[in-house]
Amino acid sequence: MERNFKVYEEIFERYVNKFIEKAEGDEARKLNFTNKKIHSYHVRDNILKIAKEEKLNVDMFIVEFIGLFHDIGRFYQYDKYETFNDDLSDNHGKLSVKVLEDEGIINMIDYDLRPYIVDPIFMHNMKDLPRLNDKKMYLYSALLRDADKLDGFRSISLYERENKNLAYFKNKSDEPIISEEVFNNIMDHKSVYKYNLKTVLESQIVSLGYITSDINFYTTLRIIKENNYTKKMFEKMQDTPESRKIYNFVNDYIERRLSNEKE
Numbered sequence: 615m616e617r618n619f620k621v622y623e624e625i626f627e628r629y630v631n632k633f634i635e636k637a638e639g640d641e642a643r644k645l646n647f648t649n650k651k652i653h654s655y656h657v658r659d660n661i662l663k664i665a666k667e668e669k670l671n672v673d674m675f676i677v678e679f680i681g682l683f684h685d686i687g688r689f690y691q692y693d694k695y696e697t698f699n700d701d702l703s704d705n706h707g708k709l710s711v712k713v714l715e716d717e718g719i720i721n722m723i724d725y726d727l728r729p730y731i732v733d734p735i736f737m738h739n740m741k742d743l744p745r746l747n748d749k750k751m752y753l754y755s756a757l758l759r760d761a762d763k764l765d766g767f768r769s770i771s772l773y774e775r776e777n778k779n780l781a782y783f784k785n786k787s788d789e790p791i792i793s794e795e796v797f798n799n800i801m802d803h804k805s806v807y808k809y810n811l812k813t814v815l816e817s818q819i820v821s822l823g824y825i826t827s828d829i830n831f832y833t834t835l836r837i838i839k840e841n842n843y844t845k846k847m848f849e850k851m852q853d854t855p856e857s858r859k860i861y862n863f864v865n866d867y868i869e870r871r872l873s874n875e876k877e
C-alpha cells in the first residue's frame with residue numbers, strides 16, 4: 615500500500631479543486647467550498663498534533679488520512695443541496711465514506727486498515743460517539759472529533775455573524791435568543807444537536823458548548839486555551855445574560871480540567 619501521504623494529498627486537491635473551479639462567479643459557493651478545503655487541512659494538522667502530543671499508539675498514516683478526508687462528502691453535499699445542513703440534505707459522514715468508495719480511494723488502503731478509516735469518518739458527525747470496545751477504533755474516532763471541533767472553534771471565532779453567504783449562518787435569525795432547552799443542555803454538559811437551531815447566537819453558543827461536552831483529550835483543551843478561542847468566539851456573539859453565563863461556565867470548565875489533569 616502507498617504510504618507516501620503526498621499521493622493522497624494530490625488526490626484530495628484534484629477532487630476538491632473541481633468544485634471550487636466550477637463555483638467561479640458564485641461568491642457563496644466559492645466561499646463555502648474554499649472554507650471546507652481550508653477546514654480539512656486544519657483538521658489534518660490538528661489531529662496529527664493531538665496524536666503526537668498525547669503520545670498515542672496509533673498509525674499516523676491513518677490519523678492523517680481521516681483528518682484530511684473526513685469531510686470529503688461536504689463538497690458533493692453543498693454542490694447538490696447548497697447546504698451543509700444534514701437534516702435538509704444527507705448525512706455528510708455517510709457521504710464522505712461514499713466518495714472514498716466511489717472515487718476508488720478506499721481501495722488504495724490495505725483491507726484490514728479500512729475500518730479504521732471508514733468507521734471514524736462515518737461516526738465523526740454523530741451527536742455522541744457510541745461506546746466502542748476496540749481501543750484503536752475509539753482513539754481514531756475520538757481524535758478526529760477533537761480535531762474537527764478544534765477547527766470549528768477557530769473558524770467560528772473568525773465568522774462575522776452578518777455574513778449570510780456562510781452556510782453556517784444561512785436562514786438563521788439574528789434575534790439574541792438561546793432557547794431554554796439549548797441553554798440547559800449545555801449547562802448539563804450535554805452535546806446539542808446542531809441542525810435544528812433557530813438563531814445565529816444559538817449556533818455560536820452550541821459550538822462553544824462542545825468544549826464541555828465533547829472534548830476527549832487534554833491536549834485539545836490546552837490548545838483551546840493557548841489560542842484564546844473561547845474569548846474570540848464570545849467576541850463574535852451577542853452578549854446576553856445567557857451567552858455570558860455559558861461563556862463563564864466553559865472557561866471554568868477548561869481551567870478545572872487542565873488543573874486536574876496536571877496533577
Ligand SMILES: [Fe+2]
Binds near residue numbers: 684685706738739762
Ligand atoms: Fe464533518
